[in-house]
């Protein structure tokens with residue numbers, strides 16, 4: 001970034017702890033930000049959306065799954081200064097469950113993700129996407145409000 005260009009505006013994203021029994025849905029990122037790290041489904045809030053609408057849309061777009069019982073969990077504020085293009089992201093974390101527990105996740109955006117699977121949140125795969133790792137260290141348990 002040249003010293004004359006203003007920094008990019010912070011991005012607002014909604015990400016979803018999709019819970020099934022004792023497990024949570026994670027996918028390995030295929031993106032320059034957090035390449036190869038495990039992250040939740042989610043993406044940028046679009047104009048006029050509620051957090052619940054954004055959660056529903058992003059989960060559907062990335063995994064093909066339909067969700068229900070969507071609740072607010074927490075919010076995080078991360079600045080990625082070491083990224084190729086530095087950026088600042090505010091993430092709204094929601095939790096949800098599957099509308100139909102027999103539904104199977106699809107890798108709808110294979111250019112952005114290596115695939116989705118269910119993982120035990122007590123033994124999450126490594127490495128986690130850094131903002132998710134930071135959130136985990138706060139001790140918040142997404143299962144408690146279940």
Ligand code: 8DG
Nearest residue numbers: 013015039040041042043044076089091129131132
């Ligand atoms: P979009 O263009 O489809 O709207 O966005 P995206 O391409 O799906 O964006 P993303 O990188 O998946 O998510 C947006 C931001 O959310 C991401 O850059 C940083 C923040 N974020 C967290 N934690 C997590 C997480 O666990 N998963 C995802 N996907 N994003 C997260 O802070």
Ligand code: MG
Nearest residue numbers: 041042043062
């Ligand atoms: Mg995404």
